[in-house]
Amino acid sequence: MKPYRFIFFFFLFTTSIAYTQDEQVDSVGFDEIYEPVKLNFFEGNFSTFVPSGKFSQSVDQSRFYGFSVAYLRQLEKEKPAFIGLELYHTFMGTLSRTYSKAVDTEVIDVNGVMGSSALGLNLMGRYYPNLKIGPVEPFFELHFGGKWLYSYLSESGFFSTDESYDNFDFIDGDIVLTYGGAFGFQVYLSQNIYLSLKGSYQVANSAEFYKKIGDEINVFLLFPIDGFEIVNTTTNNFKIDIGFTFLY
DSSP: OOHHHHHHHHHHHHHHGGGSOOSOOOOTTGGGOSSOOOOEEEEEEEEEEEEOTHHHHHOSOSOEEEEEEEEEEESSTTOOEEEEEEEEEEEEEEEEEEEEEEETTEEEEEEEEEEEEEEEEEEEEEEOOSOOBTTEEEEEEEEEEEEEEEEEEEEEEEOTTSOEEEEEEEEEEEEEEEEEEEEEEEEEEETTEEEEEEEEEEEEOEEEEEEEOSOOTTOOOSSGGGGEEEEEEEOOEEEEEEEEEEEO
């Protein structure tokens, strides 16, 4: 699907489902609220990212880990449609080395750490169908946004005067558009707190980024950057989130 078509259907979805329900829906937390109000969700999740397609063929890791947070606002009172934002971060590998470096007029030993990561932001629409099974309630989502794949080098050490040396540099970065969907469910734990589990698939354009070299055996890496190589590929992935949802 072309991006502009996806954007059209996304906004059509999020603006129409709030007006297409003729009957009151018993959704998450609705049976506990006596006066109808617009609901707000705040979520925090531990995330597992599984590369897919060309992305999985270009990296040496079967999965990456990270976290995500999200805020959702109900579109209309007593209707099971929400819209919000999701922010997520993926750790794609780090490598540290100790080496000598000339700083000002002195050569000092520094500990350098290079990392590769992705930072993403999604506009999301969520819908709860009228399918509640005990404390479990499923939901569907659509996502549209972008992510920034970046690498950095952090250095720290001491001069002969015991004065500390710290340096942080972004090495490279690339921004791509993303879109996808998700299915998940929430489990009631206590008043206003739910356990959440969600699986999603994200499609992304090609991006250039540093990937960590998988096999370091018998390879002498003098600097952290020597343990990475640049690749350019699509970055489609599956994402599994487990965490908590807070209703307020």
